[in-house]
Amino acid sequence: MCGIVGYIGENNAADVLLGGLKRLEYRGYDSAGICMLDGGELHTERSVGKVQDLADKVYQNLPENIIQATRLGVAHTRWATHGEPSEENAHPHLDQSGRVALVHNGIIENYKEIRQRLTAAGHSFKSQTDSEVLAHLIGAYYGENGDFLQAVCGALNQVEGTFGIAALCLDQPDCVVVARRGSPIVVGLGHNETIVASDAAAIIAHTDQVIYLDDDDVALLKRDDVDLRNIHNVPVSRDVARIEWDARAAEKDGYDHFMLKEIFEQADSLCNTFRGRLDVKQGTAILSGLNLTPREMADIQKVLLIACGTSLHAAMLGKYYFEDLADLCTDVEPAAEFRYRNPIVHARDLAVAISQSGETADTLAAVREAMNKGARVTGLCNVVGSTIARETGTGVYLHAGPEIGVASTKAFTSQMMVLMMMALKFGRGRRLSIQKGLEIIKEIERTPELVAKTLELNQHIAGIAKKYHYVRDFFFIGRGYLYPVALEGALKLKEISYIHAEGYHAAELKHGPIALLEPDVPVLALACDVPGKDKLLGNVEECRARKAPVIGIATEDDEEAVSYLDEVIPVPRTSTLLAPLTAVIAAQLFAYHMARFRGCEIDQPRNLAKSVTVE
Numbered sequence: 001m002c003g004i005v006g007y008i009g010e011n012n013a014a015d016v017l018l019g020g021l022k023r024l025e026y027r028g029y030d031s032a033g034i035c036m037l038d039g040g041e042l043h044t045e046r047s048v049g050k051v052q053d054l055a056d057k058v059y060q061n062l063p064e065n066i067i068q069a070t071r072l073g074v075a076h077t078r079w080a081t082h083g084e085p086s087e088e089n090a091h092p093h094l095d096q097s098g099r100v101a102l103v104h105n106g107i108i109e110n111y112k113e114i115r116q117r118l119t120a121a122g123h124s125f126k127s128q129t130d131s132e133v134l135a136h137l138i139g140a141y142y143g144e145n146g147d148f149l150q151a152v153c154g155a156l157n158q159v160e161g162t163f164g165i166a167a168l169c170l171d172q173p174d175c176v177v178v179a180r181r182g183s184p185i186v187v188g189l190g191h192n193e194t195i196v197a198s199d200a201a202a203i204i205a206h207t208d209q210v211i212y213l214d215d216d217d218v219a220l221l222k223r224d225d226v227d228l229r230n231i232h233n234v235p236v237s238r239d240v241a242r243i244e245w246d247a248r249a250a251e252k253d254g255y256d257h258f259m260l261k262e263i264f265e266q267a268d269s270l271c272n273t274f275r276g277r278l279d280v281k282q283g284t285a286i287l288s289g290l291n292l293t294p295r296e297m298a299d300i301q302k303v304l305l306i307a308c309g310t311s312l313h314a315a316m317l318g319k320y321y322f323e324d325l326a327d328l329c330t331d332v333e334p335a336a337e338f339r340y341r342n343p344i345v346h347a348r349d350l351a352v353a354i355s356q357s358g359e360t361a362d363t364l365a366a367v368r369e370a371m372n373k374g375a376r377v378t379g380l381c382n383v384v385g386s387t388i389a390r391e392t393g394t395g396v397y398l399h400a401g402p403e404i405g406v407a408s409t410k411a412f413t414s415q416m417m418v419l420m421m422m423a424l425k426f427g428r429g430r431r432l433s434i435q436k437g438l439e440i441i442k443e444i445e446r447t448p449e450l451v452a453k454t455l456e457l458n459q460h461i462a463g464i465a466k467k468y469h470y471v472r473d474f475f476f477i478g479r480g481y482l483y484p485v486a487l488e489g490a491l492k493l494k495e496i497s498y499i500h501a502e503g504y505h506a507a508e509l510k511h512g513p514i515a516l517l518e519p520d521v522p523v524l525a526l527a528c529d530v531p532g533k534d535k536l537l538g539n540v541e542e543c544r545a546r547k548a549p550v551i552g553i554a555t556e557d558d559e560e561a562v563s564y565l566d567e568v569i570p571v572p573r574t575s576t577l578l579a580p581l582t583a584v585i586a587a588q589l590f591a592y593h594m595a596r597f598r599g600c601e602i603d604q605p606r607n608l609a610k611s612v613t614v615e
């Protein structure tokens, strides 16, 4: 949602903090701010817009000698929840005395009540935010006892809601205090420096040694020491972990956009997802992180796949895999819906939370609900050490590498891969034969080659996008395994190009939406040569009869499909199980080029943020 960076060390804090914010900008980009301490003074700057706007302001407004002397500070890039994007609402927020500066990610649910109390005690507020209320509350405690760590603990004991915070105090020029509940905080342990951030992307250039804070942890950070407490100020200990990827993984590496880079990484990211996880003797998958014995697996009676957004579309694919390969009854649950209705969950159900970030608030709440109801819960996350990964305790990491583009691409294909491997494993424990298992493994091993061939279509797809990028509405249709791809293709298009796009089951079109088809409302049909293609081509005919142009993602050399389509994106022939893979990569490229021709901000689409840690 928002990105936080904090620093204390021997380097120039302004450069470190602004560099860190740039790497976290995908978490929020409507405003940004920084506060640094030097020579007994707090230097605070805030600005609406991108981190670069803030950097320009800092280097313009602060004298060079001060910038060079700063060794300590906190910074923030915001995705607005309470209060519009404005300078007043941008972080850091100061307390009433102007001695405490705070950056905050999350939502303080009882902020109105605390604000009223503090207002009655003489506090005045400059912003509409819940975060400023927390800064004042910390300041109020600090005023009473003069102990900064104790003040943060005292304030956090008063608040309801979620927080990832970093705070500094004018009187304490040698420390930054951080804490978390529901919003990630990662502490990087460098050489004579400590850098803290909402995620590892801002840290990796400094160190690969990190501590992931748990909920209700508070840490007093010095340049060479980390004092870990809980919010009752009682010491706790946490393991030091190693970040597995290198700094280049979080760079564009010559590509114009992270999204394009991540689309092109998919042969590698998929390899990383399945490497070491295929048992070529038994025709099954090795997913030890699931921590299930064969007997426990055989005992599972239903699978619940819980997710949001793109991950929800991967879950929809997972349903096909589990039902077809493992004969397991599978429900797909939009996380936000699952947590608020009264879902029927049994002890023999396996709930699988699917989340790239591992931080999505709705998915996390659904995990907790499924746990409360007695289900086994496991996580499929990309971000190592993320909240969902840690709360579920078991699961399978995607190993897709950092995904920075707000539009999820490589995480989707890795989620699809993990779900296929899980279904294979469950299937082999049930009725799937070893021969069938071995065939599936061969298919999986072919994926890098299939991806590489699909990526060769880049220029061809760009040519089609050039022709259609001016349209206002788009339909995506598919059936069977390609139905979730229709939904995902439409989501990709709308989120980065702002074209109104609807994904539909091809058969559903005639139950209403067909009324919207016209010559300037194109349809993208997922027309690969898999079961259901004949019916789909019938639906294509219905569209063309309404004069809607139809672009088809079809199997190469499929002359029959070509004869039905106005434009063809010919993807390599695959089995049914892998048809969604090549089709979705073509759809990702299509959305990318449409957005590019429309001049959109592809990596940072308006109103969005990479990880949605509010309801």
Ligand code: M6R
Residues within 6 Å of the ligand: 308, 309, 310, 311, 312, 354, 355, 356, 357, 358, 359, 360, 363, 406, 407, 408, 409, 491, 495, 608, 610, 611, 612
């Ligand atoms: O991190 P998660 O997988 O839990 O995120 C879920 C959605 O917020 C995410 O997939 C979102 O829909 C993407 N912007 C889609 O590209």
